[in-house]
Amino acid sequence: MCGIVGAIADRDVVPVLIEGLKRLEYRGYDSAGIAMVVGDEVRRVRRTGRVAEMEAAAQAEHFSATLGIGHTRWATHGGVTEANAHPHISHGALALVHNGIIENHEAQREKLAALGYVFESQTDTEVIAHLIHHHQQQGLDLLAALQAAVKELTGAYALAVVSKAEPQHLVAARMGCPLLVGLGIGENFVASDVSAILQATRRVIFLEEGDTVDVTRTGVTVFDATDSRVERKVHVSDVSLASLELGPYRHFMQKEIHEQPRAIADTIEAAVDAGGFPATLFGKNAESILRQITGVQILACGTSYYAGLTARYWIEAITGLPCSVEIASEYRYRAAYANPKHLVVTISQSGETLDTMEALKYARSLGHLHTLSICNVPESAIPRASELVCYTRAGAEIGVASTKAFTTQLAALFQxxxxxxxxxxxxxxxxxxxxxxxxxxxxxxxxxxLNLEPQIAAWAERFALKQNALFLGRGLSYPIALEGALKLKEISYIHAEAYPAGELKHGPLALVDATMPVVFIAPNDRLLEKVKSNMQEVRARGGELFVFADQDSHFSESAGVHVIRTPRHTGVLSPVVHTIPVQLLAYHTALARGTDVDKPRNLAKAVTVE
Structure with missing residues (x-):
């Protein structure tokens, strides 16, 4: 993985490919490359590092072509080297880019090596390139060779392939990883994300599991998993180019933090307009389905998992229904109990998170009948596979560390x-x-x-000098402590852990000394006095306190105790409000430490592999 763009046109597509890769930089990557068919040869340029370095190399070579593919890679098989970067070429005849992981690549590598293929990389991707070339050598055209090759693969993939033997065709395939086709006039495209091709078109076809596609300048032909020709719906993307620009902000993460009032307002707009909470917020058949459920099972990963933990407090307190929350990558591999009357809720910003998608499939195989997806990307895989859907309307989220997706997920879960x-x-x-x-x-x-940003930025200067931090909260604030610790470690690379404050005496207190900053999420709720007692435990060990309290809480600053007051207590919705300060703390700490805020090392935006 991580980003794919391909184009076939009557014009030079190299600028389109490079611009597309720049639009995909937010997903996280460690190398980039493009390949194109020029006359009777396949030409390629690859570089580790940023797209800009690869672009400079392409310009130096005066690359120009009407058919090409590009890729930003986040290393899975093999280290960060130019030899492992995409695109991969087989026998100088075809080039391929790939997102995903091929699980049977070692067996395929042995088979291909026995046929005389020489491998130049450590990747699973090069296996696919040689496999397609092998099928071409058996007399198949490029599309048929791709269709034959994918039937021999086990795992997840999004593929785009070009061949000097067929310079009028760009072929692609999808299984488990997102891939779409962009429709133009005299030109067509493939991409893993619509943002890569917005410069050229808004008309897109979302490929489904097992699809392959033959793309020419004048047309697109889609085939399903049985290689039968099918028609797929054309969508007009509503993602705006403005949402992909920084504007007055220093980073996309800062921009997206500040977009949260608007994103939340958009997410709750239907309820506000209705003057209540109709079941149709989740689909036209939602009322009959939701009336009959007797419990809720939430499946998610990362930040979305913390949104689910928050929802458990709401659901059990307000509805009286039991609610369990599990990390999708764990749930899918255990012998889980299934109650057909429980609603399975999957949460994913991208709608393509592989572990969450597979957990959904597993839940259905166990007998769960009713499913609901909370997602930010219309027509993505998880919503398409779900019975009910709620779109969060956060808009494009570019920063790898999720911000507005999280708070809009909370708004949707509360509804x-x-x-x-x-x-x-x-x-x-x-x-x-x-x-x-x-x-x-x-x-x-x-x-x-958000107006507290200057005060939080001042705290961040102190945090930037630390190597460790603790985040503590109780009740509804505990998942927000988890989210705060995650954000800090993601983008500042400071080791941070979160605990329920009541767990201090059961181990974490051993870590507390004068060098350990301890962040408390302390809303003015029924657990406030308990939290104050936990604060005293920290101060007694010399720990330095950083307290996010409500305006109407009675806290005073003193030596070793720093307090920032958020707005007055907002009741059951306080987790949403208290998320903002921990996001800003992470952002400004990372800024002070000089890290790459929008593209943290080793991470990717859409996790479409295990």
Missing amino acids: LTVVLGRLHGKVSDQEEAQYLEELRHLPGSVQHA
């Missing part, structure tokens, strides 16, 4: 909670009106929290 509570007789009309009023005020409360 689901109230819908379930109403349908199961646990939320009265008066309570529904109160929840709606709190939700309506949420964007404003988030904006007030």
